[in-house]
Amino acid sequence: MCGKVPLQSYYSQTYIMKKLLIVVFSLMIFTACEAVPKRYSAAYTDVFDTVTQFTAYCGSDEEFEEYSDILHDELLRLHEIFDIYLTYGDTQNACMLNENGSLENPPPELVELIESGKNWYSETDGQLNIALGSVLSLWHDCRENAELPDPDMLKNLSGHCDIENISMDNGIALADPEMSLDFGALAKGYAAEKAAETLIGLGLENFAISCGGNVVTHGKKPSGSWEIGIENPDGGLITSVFVSGESVVTSGDYQRFVEIGGVRYHHIIDPKTLYPAKFWRSVTVISKSSAEADALSTALFCMDQKSGLELIKKHSAEAMWIDQNGEVYRSEGFSDYE
Amino acid sequence: MNKTARNDILLAVAIALAAVAVFLIRIFPAAPAQSCEVIHAGATEAVLPLDGNGVYVCGSVEIEISDGSARIKKSGCPEQICVKHKPISRSGEAVICAPEGVMIRITGEGPDFVQ
Structure with missing residues (x-):
């Protein structure tokens, strides 16, 4: 049955219909044609003696x-x-340097890492020392055998x-x-940054x-920033930080350790005492650079918190x-990421 | 407004709402339930729902799913570091058995990584 429609009403219905059709077709085209990136993940177990996980949003498998x-390679x-x-054929690497005492044509990345290590040594008053290899090696062997050095x-x-005693004048040479x-404090972060670049x-x-x-982030997820959970050394998560473009690294006494006589001996050695550092249970750092x-x-x-605060301020980082009592301390801008 | 025109508008609105729903689902896909992903030699070998119970065997490595968490129950590796690792249950957590090239990690709703 047809009814008579007033002219004004007819135009207004036509107008509404046109608008709705535009919306409908726009959305249909949008949903049908735009390639929404999908989340993908991969993991590698053969680099840096640890787990490496890679998550990215890509358009296809x-x-x-x-x-x-490319990242894995x-x-x-x-x-x-x-x-x-280990050594790898003719590749001049850190193992070869430690065994032979010198490298004539070291890879530029090794030269850069050693130079970086020298800078960190002077900046931290010796609390980060890449020349501590012999001490760390002894601790490593003792942890494996569950005995004290x-x-x-x-x-x-x-x-x-x-x-x-590290000379960089002609290749690399160890005078002693x-x-x-030992590059345990630097290599993973450096490598992750280079690979991300x-x-x-x-x-x-x-x-x-x-x-x-060592988490490096770039860009965002469709739902927002990347979420990094920070473990409470006594179990559970203490907080999460949300980052996009920053790196997050935590050093803790719960990550690698051995218990001897009911005492926990972790893997981060204080260069001054030559024993596992006792200042903190864990320290988390957020920085633009991995x-x-x-x-x-x-x-x-x-190091103590005052020295640590001075150091992170210099590098525009947060911590x-x-x-040891489970008390939590934050630098001024850390909570901006929580 | 006559009945035909009203029905046309209702149909158009329904289609528009459906299109919006499809669009939102694609932008914000539902978070999958928590699972334990088993990776062997760099490739995903299995994805085990954490709400089940059982043992999955990957070479010499036995992975146990129990009470909403996963752990490496047995391994042929010499140092047994992976076996001593606590069970994992939160998204982003992982355990590796480097000598056997096996990793388990939790995926699903929660942090992207845990450290």
């Missing part, structure tokens, strides 16, 4: 696999250069940790044949890399400390 392969390349335990041996080895270098250069916009807990965040978290773990 193939695109993600391509980025994942880059991390493997850097792992081989900084590895202090001989104090006399520790003291003896500490006489071979002078960073001034008993000394060895490679991905950014190739155009990947939204991704995060966690290299043994390499800096890695170095700062280890350095702050081995959160948890002490």
Whole structure:
């Protein structure tokens, strides 16, 4: 049955219909044609003796696999250069340097990392020392065997940790044949940053890399910033930080340790005491640079809060400390990320 | 407004709402339930729902899912570091058995990574 429609009403219905049709078709085209990036993840177990996780938003499986392969290859390349335990054919690496005492044509990344280590040594008054390799090696072996190192041996080895004995004038040379270098406080953060730069250069916009807990983020998720949970050393999460473009690194006494006679001996050695640092249970650092965040978290773990605050201020970083009683301390801008 | 025109408008509104719903679902997909992803030699070998119970075998590694958490129950590795690791249950947590090239990690709603 047809009814008579007043002219004004007819125009208004037509107007509404047109508007609605525009909206409907726009949304249909939008939902049908726009490639909404999908979340992808990969994990590698063969770099830096730890778990590396890679999460990214990509348009297709193939695109993600391509980025994942590039990231993995880059991390493997850097792992081989900084590895202090193994050599890899003709590659001049850290292990070869420690064994032979010199490298004639070291890779530029190794030179850069050692120069960075020297800078951190002077900035932290020796609390971050890449020349502590012989002491750290003894502790490593003792942890594996669940026994304490001989104090006399520790003291003896500490006489071979002078960073001034690293010469960079012609290649790299260690003047003290008993000394060895260890990049545990720097290598993962540096490598993650270099690998992230490679991905950014190739155009990947939204991704995060966690290299043994050293988290580098770039861009965002569709739902917002990347969420990094920070563990309470006694269990559970103490907080989460939300970042996009920053790196987050935590050093804690609960990550790698051995219990001997009911006492926990963790893996971060205070260069002054030669024993596991006792200032904090954990220190979390947020920084624009992954390499800096890695170095700062280890350095702050081995110093009091006042010294740590001065250091992070200089590097425009933020930090959160948890002490032996579970008390939590934050730098001024840390809570902006929570 | 006549009945036909009103029905046309209602139909258009319904289509518009459906389109909006599809759009929002694609932008904000529902968070998947928590799962334990088993990665072997760099590739995902299994995704085990955390709300189930059981043991999954990956080479010499046995992964146990129990009470909403996952752990490496047995491994042929020499140092047994992975076996000593506490069970994991929160998104972003992971345990690795490096000698066997096996990793388990929790995925789903929650932090992207835990440290």
